[in-house]
Amino acid sequence: MPNRILVTGATGYIASRLIPRLLERGYAVRCLARNPDRLQGRPWARHVEIVQGDVTRPETLPAAMHNITAAYYLIHSMASGRDYYQRDLQAANNFACAAREARIEHIIYLGGLANPQAAIAPHMRSRILTGEYLRTCGIPVTEFRAGVIVGPGSISFEMIRFLCEHLPVLPGPHWLNNRSQPIAIQNVLDYLLAALENPATRGGTYEIGGPQVLTYAALLQKYASLRGLRRPLITLPGIPVGFMAWWVDKLTPVPAVIAYPLIEGLMSDSLVYDDSARRLFPDIDLLNYEQAVDAALSHLTPAFVEPVWSDSPGVDRQLKHEGFFIDHRSLQVRASPSAVFKTLMGLGGARGWLFLNGLWQARGWLDSFLGGPGLRGRPASENLQAGDVLDYYRVELVQPDRHLRLYSQLKSPGEGWMEWKIQPQQGGCVLSQNVYFAPRGLAGCLYWYALTPLHLWVFHGLIKAIAHRAETQPDK
Numbered sequence: 001m002p003n004r005i006l007v008t009g010a011t012g013y014i015a016s017r018l019i020p021r022l023l024e025r026g027y028a029v030r031c032l033a034r035n036p037d038r039l040q041g042r043p044w045a046r047h048v049e050i051v052q053g054d055v056t057r058p059e060t061l062p063a064a065m066h067n068i069t070a071a072y073y074l075i076h077s078m079a080s081g082r083d084y085y086q087r088d089l090q091a092a093n094n095f096a097c098a099a100r101e102a103r104i105e106h107i108i109y110l111g112g113l114a115n116p117q118a119a120i121a122p123h124m125r126s127r128i129l130t131g132e133y134l135r136t137c138g139i140p141v142t143e144f145r146a147g148v149i150v151g152p153g154s155i156s157f158e159m160i161r162f163l164c165e166h167l168p169v170l171p172g173p174h175w176l177n178n179r180s181q182p183i184a185i186q187n188v189l190d191y192l193l194a195a196l197e198n199p200a201t202r203g204g205t206y207e208i209g210g211p212q213v214l215t216y217a218a219l220l221q222k223y224a225s226l227r228g229l230r231r232p233l234i235t236l237p238g239i240p241v242g243f244m245a246w247w248v249d250k251l252t253p254v255p256a257v258i259a260y261p262l263i264e265g266l267m268s269d270s271l272v273y274d275d276s277a278r279r280l281f282p283d284i285d286l287l288n289y290e291q292a293v294d295a296a297l298s299h300l301t302p303a304f305v306e307p308v309w310s311d312s313p314g315v316d317r318q319l320k321h322e323g324f325f326i327d328h329r330s331l332q333v334r335a336s337p338s339a340v341f342k343t344l345m346g347l348g349g350a351r352g353w354l355f356l357n358g359l360w361q362a363r364g365w366l367d368s369f370l371g372g373p374g375l376r377g378r379p380a381s382e383n384l385q386a387g388d389v390l391d392y393y394r395v396e397l398v399q400p401d402r403h404l405r406l407y408s409q410l411k412s413p414g415e416g417w418m419e420w421k422i423q424p425q426q427g428g429c430v431l432s433q434n435v436y437f438a439p440r441g442l443a444g445c446l447y448w449y450a451l452t453p454l455h456l457w458v459f460h461g462l463i464k465a466i467a468h469r470a471e472t473q474p475d476k
Contacts, residue, residue: 004028004067005196006104008055008095009074011038013153014110014188016306018072020044021189032064041307055091058098065102070196071095073109073134076127084261088126092133100137106202107139108195110188113147113181113207113270120268123261131205140203142195144188144277147209147270148219150292151185152299152322153306155254155262161323162252164224166445170233173244176217177235180270181209184292190284191277198281206277209270211286216266219289226293229441253320300324302405302417302436303397313430316460318452323438325448327455329463330432335470337401337422337429343470344404344420348390349378354465356458363410364392372411393418414444420466431470433463 005022009015010031022029023044030049031039039045053060055075065071073095076088099107112127114120131143148156163170191208195201214222217233224231242256244263249256287295300323309317313332320326333340347353353360361375368374375391378384384404388395393406401422408416417436422429435455439445 003069004030004049006030006032006064006068006071007074008032008072009076010050011035011308012074013155014149014185014192015072015074016042016153017151017185018074018189018192019048021193023047025193030064030068037310037312038308040310040312055095056087058094061094061098062102065098065104068102068104070106070108071099071104072192073107073130076130085122085126088130089133092130093136096134096137096139099139104139106196107134107141108192109134109141109143110192111143111145112265113145113209113272114265114268115271115273118268121261121264123265124268124270142202143205144191144195145205145207146183146188147180148182149185149188150182150210150289150296152296152304154185155258156182157296158320158322159248159252159254159259159262160220160223162320163248164220164227164229164231165439165441166251167231168442170217170220170224170231171236171239172217172233173239174235174237175267176220176233177215178266178269179213179215180219181213181272182219182289182292183208183210184287184295186292186295187284187286191281194281194284201280204276204280206280207272207274208277209272210288210292212288213271214289222289223293226290226297227440297323300415300438302419302434305436318456325437325439327435327459328432329434329459330430331463331467332425332428333431333467333470334428335467337424339473340420340422340429340431340466340470341401341404343466343473345382345384347378348393351378353462354469355461359454359458360391367392367410370411373409412444413441413447414439431463431467433459433466435459 005027007015007019007029010019010033019029019031030051032051032053033039034054036050036052039050051064053064055061075091109131111131112124114124114128116128131141134141150157221231221233241260241263245256245260248254248259305322305324308321309315309328313330315330317328364375373392376389378390379388384390384395384398386395386398390406392410393408396407397403397405403419403421405417405419410416415438419434421432437448439448
């Protein structure tokens with residue numbers, strides 16, 4: 001077993017799912033990240049070595065590669081703008097040269113699935129050429145080429161998810177009828193791990209996909225069907241790619257600068273023509289598209305969300321992520337974790353919600369009118385436990401002095417949660433507050449957008465009021 005594995009792109013989607021599986025297998029993992037602070041909220045961060053570095057700056061790579069046997073290259077530069085193509089190739093060349101100097105034995109690379117002999121989008125051509133550039137310095141490179149990856153947090157899947165949730169009719173260009181072979185994130189990770197542990201496959205290039213060939217239109221409509229949504233699709237000629245990327249930016253977590261090249265990539269088929277991966281990795285049990293979507297939807301709960309925000313004090317963010325609208329806030333509290341947790345334990349019921357309590361009560365009365373549970377009070381005990389009723393919430397998770405999560409049972413077109421996390425710090429602690437809402441269809445999206453101005457006011461005031469109460473109450 002290799003001594004230490006280097007994982008690049010550690011803040012990215014694939015790496016953040018791969019790292020826990022490497023740790024489960026007993027590997028020592030070193031992560032390369034341009035901004036290590038973005039990893040501080042990841043549950044696996046304390047179990048890995050994190051090195052700051054950038055593949056576009058060759059001088060930062062030797063330290064990251066010291067005493068590394070094998071490396072995963074999981075990087076792209078699409079977010080950098082129109083010059084991403086050249087940046088991708090230069091970065092791959094930098095990495096390959098540094099790996100040769102560090103005597104790394106094996107590079108494993110995940111690229112894009114397209115026919116290199118056909119006319120393909122620049123993004124897909126860049127992915128294929130990146131593999132070639134990684135080979136220029138003579139190190140064996142095992143390359144996997146994948147198309148649409150299905151899993152919570154995948155750029156492709158989140159585009160599908162949020163477009164289907166927002167749009168009652170799905171407009172698109174005629175090339176939505178092009179074909180793909182979507183693959184579950186679980187299977188992508190299976191291949192990446194198998195390459196590390198199967199020397200016989202080292203140095204090969206493998207096309208990987210799921211067992212079904214589906215059009216891009218079918219991917220959208222099958223997702224909608226599994227969510228219980230009816231989403232007719234209409235094809236419209238001549239829609240500019242820039243216009244589509246703008247809409248994707250507004251409705252999904254994918255920014256226009258990344259959506260543009262991804263949409264261009266849909267203009268050609270993304271299919272497996274060489275089945276050598278199936279022959280050389282026979283133990284991998286491929287999920288079909290419906291199974292992959294079901295698995296992703298089963299993770300539509302905060303317990304499985306990979307945090308992509310910083311818990312540094314004073315950071316407030318509103319974002320779309322892994323099927324959720326999220327309101328994230330954090331601040332420094334000049335009180336002990338136990339004092340903050342005591343304040344959280346006292347929320348709700350006759351004690352109220354510390355900020356604009358009348359609004360919380362009005363929402364409970366409205367919920368009762370709509371047939372929901374409304375305001376049900378709270379247990380007499382000072383300490384909440386999982387399963388307890390707390391007004392129109394149910395307590396889902398309690399970790400003393402660390403974590404409280406509530407599940408909303410309000411009548412609404414979606415599912416909601418509210419949670420607080422406490423991190424000890426010299427002179428007090430950092431309190432983070434996350435509100436999650438998973439919309440169901442257009443009604444759920446409109447519900448969240450309509451309430452956003454009120455949410456910004458209420459959630460900001462709530463975390464401030466919790467901090468103030470913790471700082472002023474006796475800590476006993």
